[in-house]
Amino acid sequence: xxxxxxxxxxxxxxxxxxxxxxxxxxxxxxxxxxxxxxxxxxxxxxxxxxxxxxxxxxxxxxxxxxxxxxxxxxxxxxxxxxxxxxxxxxxxxxxxxxxxxxxxxxxxxxxxxxxxxxxxxxxxxxxxxxxxxxxxxxxxxxxxxxxxxxxxxxxxxxxxxxxxxxxxxxxxxxxxxxxxxxxxxxxxxxxxxxxxxxxxxxxxxxxxxxxxxxxxxxxxxxxxxxxxxxxxxxxxxxxxxxxxxxxxxxxxxxxxxxxxxxxxxxxxxxxxxxxxxxxxxxxxxxxxxxxxxxxxxxxxxxxxxxxxxxxxxxxxxxxxxxxxxxxxxxxxxxxxxxxxxxxxxxxxxxxxxxxxxxxxxxxxxxxxxxxxxxxxxxxxxxxxxxxxxxxxxxxxxxxxxxxxxxxxxxxxxxxxxxxxxxxxxxxxxxx
Amino acid sequence: xxxxxxxxxxxxxxxxxxxxxxxxxxxxxxxxxxxxxxxxxxxxxxxxxxxxxxxxxxxxxxxxxxxxxxxxxxxxxxxxxxxxxxxxxxxxxxxxxxxxxxxxxxxxxxxxxxxxxxxxxxxxxxxxxxxxxxxxxxxxxxxxxxxxxxxxxxxxxxxxxxxxxxxxxxxxxxxxxxxxxxxxxxxxxxxxxxxxxxxxxxxxxxxxxxxxxxxxxxxxxxxxxxxxxxxxxxxxxxxxxxxxxxxxxxx
Numbered sequence: 001x002x003x004x005x006x007x008x009x010x011x012x013x014x015x016x017x018x019x020x021x022x023x024x025x026x027x028x029x030x031x032x033x034x035x036x037x038x039x040x041x042x043x044x045x046x047x048x049x050x051x052x053x054x055x056x057x058x059x060x061x062x063x064x065x066x067x068x069x070x071x072x073x074x075x076x077x078x079x080x081x082x083x084x085x086x087x088x089x090x091x092x093x094x095x096x097x098x099x100x101x102x103x104x105x106x107x108x109x110x111x112x113x114x115x116x117x118x119x120x121x122x123x124x125x126x127x128x129x130x131x132x133x134x135x136x137x138x139x140x141x142x143x144x145x146x147x148x149x150x151x152x153x154x155x156x157x158x159x160x161x162x163x164x165x166x167x168x169x170x171x172x173x174x175x176x177x178x179x180x181x182x183x184x185x186x187x188x189x190x191x192x193x194x195x196x197x198x199x200x201x202x203x204x205x206x207x208x209x210x211x212x213x214x215x216x217x218x219x220x221x222x223x224x225x226x227x228x229x230x231x232x233x234x235x236x237x238x239x240x241x242x243x244x245x246x247x248x249x250x251x252x253x254x255x256x257x258x259x260x261x262x263x264x265x266x267x268x269x270x271x272x273x274x275x276x277x278x279x280x281x282x283x284x285x286x287x288x289x290x291x292x293x294x295x296x297x298x299x300x301x302x303x304x305x306x307x308x309x310x311x312x313x314x315x316x317x318x319x320x321x322x323x324x325x326x327x328x329x330x331x332x333x334x335x336x337x338x339x340x341x342x343x344x345x346x347x348x349x350x351x352x353x354x355x356x357x358x359x360x361x362x363x364x365x366x367x368x369x370x371x372x373x374x375x376x377x378x379x380x381x382x383x384x385x386x387x388x389x390x391x392x393x394x395x396x397x398x399x400x401x402x403x404x405x406x407x408x409x410x411x412x413x414x415x416x417x418x419x420x421x422x423x424x425x426x427x428x429x430x431x
Numbered sequence: 432x433x434x435x436x437x438x439x440x441x442x443x444x445x446x447x448x449x450x451x452x453x454x455x456x457x458x459x460x461x462x463x464x465x466x467x468x469x470x471x472x473x474x475x476x477x478x479x480x481x482x483x484x485x486x487x488x489x490x491x492x493x494x495x496x497x498x499x500x501x502x503x504x505x506x507x508x509x510x511x512x513x514x515x516x517x518x519x520x521x522x523x524x525x526x527x528x529x530x531x532x533x534x535x536x537x538x539x540x541x542x543x544x545x546x547x548x549x550x551x552x553x554x555x556x557x558x559x560x561x562x563x564x565x566x567x568x569x570x571x572x573x574x575x576x577x578x579x580x581x582x583x584x585x586x587x588x589x590x591x592x593x594x595x596x597x598x599x600x601x602x603x604x605x606x607x608x609x610x611x612x613x614x615x616x617x618x619x620x621x622x623x624x625x626x627x628x629x630x631x632x633x634x635x636x637x638x639x640x641x642x643x644x645x646x647x648x649x650x651x652x653x654x655x656x657x658x659x660x661x662x663x664x665x666x667x668x669x670x671x672x673x674x675x676x677x678x679x680x681x682x
Binding site (some may be wrong): 207271371376377378379380381385386387388389390392393396397399400403404 | 442480482483484504505506508509510515517520521522524525526531534535536538539542557574591595
């Protein structure tokens with residue numbers, strides 16, 4: 001036990017030695033120092049932690065990012081190209097103002113985290129690190145705390161009405177070894193509505209935290225596509241707090257990459273709130289490891305939450321789903337739903353699922369399910385008997401399997417973009 | 432057009448012989464019917480011709496317009512003009528009926544070196560064909576066969592046939608699960624496709640479908656062989672006396 005504690009301490013010290021608290025004091029500096037203290041107490045995640053049983057955090061804990069080849073996606077149109085949106089470009093985790101659109105155009109307040117320390121942005125001050133800190137219980141998420149302490153880049157977005165257009169965070173890669181920490185804070189005020197898009201791998205190792213406050217009657221839509229780089233690693237955290245009659249919807253498309261751990265921690269605090277989380281992932285090869293870890297807390301009445309996660313795995317790819325719905329004693333009439341499914345295209349791939357329900361209220365409707373299966377041979381033959389070649393038939397069935405998650409996207413035009421993207425990727429993969 | 436010689440087939444998994452020397456020739460422009468008791472090998476014959484896994488051909492041959500069918504992948508057989516209307520059409524969640532049909536048609540056209548149909552041309556074609564089969568826009572929009580009634584599934588099979596315009600159509604117990612009205616719709620759909628360049632093999636357990644799709648030739652199949660061949664009157668004989676008499680006669 002002592003040896004283990006010592007090993008953890010050493011790992012933390014090695015990691016911290018490679019990092020420096022960003023410049024800029026004020027309220028942000030204080031929040032960062034506070035996070036550093038919390039991180040020092042918690043330590044980095046280890047393989048023995050229950051929440052890291054299926055995913056090895058070593059590459060995320062390492063002092064330096066392992067180099068990852070930059071994937072040049074010159075064979076396709078830029079993500080969400082057909083959507084009228086406001087682009088904010090980050091290269092290797094650093095904001096590139098010249099290549100970004102004028103932030104004023106979206107009709108929302110946008111500020112760069114790098115400049116936020118000097119300004120007294122009171123709403124961000126209440127949010128930065130606050131939701132992340134709340135999200136440490138009952139399960140510690142030290143990598144998010146590390147992000148709060150050391151992230152020097154990110155955006156602060158506040159919507160006070162219906163945003164004129166979606167805000168699109170474009171994560172580009174420049175070098176093979178970049179290690180990026182991005183921290184975003186988003187506040188959607190009462191009755192306001194905002195759509196946030198994210199695309200790209202961002203860095204050899206990308207670590208993002210997004211704290212989202214969705215006020216009463218507000219709506220937040222989040223759609224991201226995590227890029228095609230084969231060697232990149234990433235860990236993302238979303239912490240969201242939902243007010244009365246608010247709506248929160250998040251969808252993630254993920255293909256390729258060595259490691260992706262996407263965590264979402266949602267708290268439904270106001271009555272009649274709705275939260276949907278969905279993910280579609282496709283992985284090929286034994287280097288692929290994709291992990292969705294979700295924690296939804298129902299703490300108010302008549303709220304609805306929905307989790308739909310689908311993964312297609314082949315050639316030794318590994319998929320993980322850890323999803324929890326916690327219903328507190330007062331959260332009567334909760335409607336909770338969770339489904340995680342994998343399509344294993346061969347015998348070498350693996351899907352590890354840990355669905356959990358913890359319910360303290362007595363008048364709730366909660367269901368969860370998890371399945372793993374091979375491609376439906378009967379459907380495959382039916383398609384082939386109609387003239388569809390084997391590879392096309394497989395791609396069609398894979399797409400159909402993932403479609404259920406994509407269907408969770410509310411905006412039809414955006415859903416079509418995601419579908420088109422995935423279709424293109426599957427078509428290229430066949431060859 | 433379709434030429435089957437001395438076809439022997441066994442199940443791959445177990446040592447069970449199903450077809451024990453089937454000889455059958457279907458000429459262009461003709462409708463042949465195969466009748467026979469349960470377990471005689473009728474459906475196996477249709478699956479083997481379409482290229483389903485799980486069967487092993489131990490002897491004999493099957494050719495379409497002189498080309499060896501048994502050497503081809505299922506999709507190549509389809510592109511060559513073979514069509515099987517399934518006894519149990521398959522439900523495919525997540526794949527829209529229109530997407531399915533369009534992918535199938537364009538895959539076949541591509542394989543034959545023909546140009547693909549544009550979205551507009553395709554839509555026009557499907558709408559015209561669907562109307563004849565009383566298939567509404569809602570059915571076309573839904574995922575393939577999902578939530579379809581038995582009759583709707585069979586009509587959907589005939590719609591696929593009408594859109595794909597195969598040279599050789601095999602209908603495997605298309606009448607099963609149909610009420611009289613649905614059977615009439617399906618039969619009308621098939622009759623509309625009858626022409627001098629197209630052959631049909633209609634597999635059925637009962638004579639009643641053959642009242643609507645009148646065959647040129649009727650074969651009786653039993654224990655993996657065709658045991659008797661005749662005209663439409665043979666179907667009536669089955670209806671009247673059952674299979675027992677015929678089987679006793681040929682035994």
